[in-house]
Amino acid sequence: MDTVANSVRIIPAIAVPEGAGVTVHRTIGTPVLREYDPFLLLDHISSDKPEDYLAGFPSHPHRGFSTFTYMIDGHMEHQDSMGNRGDLGPGSAQWMKAASGVIHSEMPKQKNGLMRGFQLWINLSAAHKMDQPEYQEYSAEAFPVIRTEDYALKVLIGRFSNTAAPIVDDLTNVCYYDVQVNPGRHFRHRIPAGHHGVIYVFEGSGQLDRQRLPQHSLAIVDADNGELDVVAGQQGVRMLVISGKPLHEAVVRYGPFVMNTREQIDQAMRDFQSNNFVRDRAWIKRSE
Incomplete structure (x- = not known):
């Protein structure tokens, strides 16, 4: 059950089986929060037990949205029906604009007993x-890190102040940061006007508007003012800070297909069943 205090809505992660039996911790994309425009899903893979994830995510299709995969620990080997393949290591990330259709697989691999990462689904407009x-794929070294006395912030998508990430989303203006706040210190930030913002805590704990932010929980930022002032707890706090411009369009989804009408979903299913799903080869951009 989610809770409301002041203007902060806190949503605990729910354990959900995905792929071939991988357990993920989901906050966006559940009955509690089906979507938060333009975000469709936020999954957190976190385990030191290989049996939780080694079955991976065998070949599956996507249409109508973009995905962003960010690794913290371990690796994610991926390949698709168009012949693309890669290996996302710790700190690296991949932006995949599935759009008209991609069929791919993702196979998690632990390193030193650890496996942690995130996947965010971002809706695409009807147009x-x-x-x-x-595809855009980058190593850990490609992402700039801003360090202050209070926090360290990695810019993964968009901009923070005058610092730009290598990944830019021109359609929904997504900003995505990995922020580690030192114990007792503050992280202050303003979400762009008219945008939706969330915070996902994955290490430690903190407070936002005097509401506790426990580990493995999502906080929806007050859309009216967009002001953030997160105070880290005694162990510090590490969190994702994500924002994007809402599309304000109808969302009809069926598994890995997200469209605007039921007829478009039916067409996606027919295309997949008749082997007419993949229409274009993806353009791939990788960091040096």
Whole structure:
């Protein structure tokens, strides 16, 4: 059950089986919060037990949205029906604009007993759902890190102040940060006007508007003012801070297909069943 205090809504993660039996901790994409425009799903993979994730995510399709995969520990080997393949290591990330259609697989691999990472689904507008697919893949070193006395912030998508990430989303203006706040210190930030923002805590704990932010919980930022002032607890806090411009469009989803109408979902299913799903080869951009 989610709770409300002041203007902060806190949603605990729910354990959900995915792929071939992988357990993920989901906050967006559940009966409690089906979507938060433009975000469709936020999954957190976190385990030191290989049996929890080694079955992985065998070949599956996507249409109508983009995915962003960010690794903290371990590796994620991936490949797709168009011949692309790669290995996301600790700190690396991949932006995949599935758009008109991609079939791919993702196989998690632990390192030193650890496996942690995130996947975010970002909706595409009706005008771009059938665009040509694209990939952007970058190593950990490609992402700038801002360090102050209070926090360290990695800019993964978009901009923070005058610092830009290598990944830019021109459609929904997503910003995505990995922020580690030192014990008792503050992280202050303003979400852009008119955008939706969330915080996901995955290490330690903190407070936002005097509401506790426990580990493995999502906080929805007050859309009216967008002001953040997170105070870290005694062990510090590490969190994702994500924002994006809402699309304000109808969302019809069926598994890995997210469209605007039921007829478009039916067409996606027919395309997949008749082997007409993949229409374009993805363009791939990798860091040096």
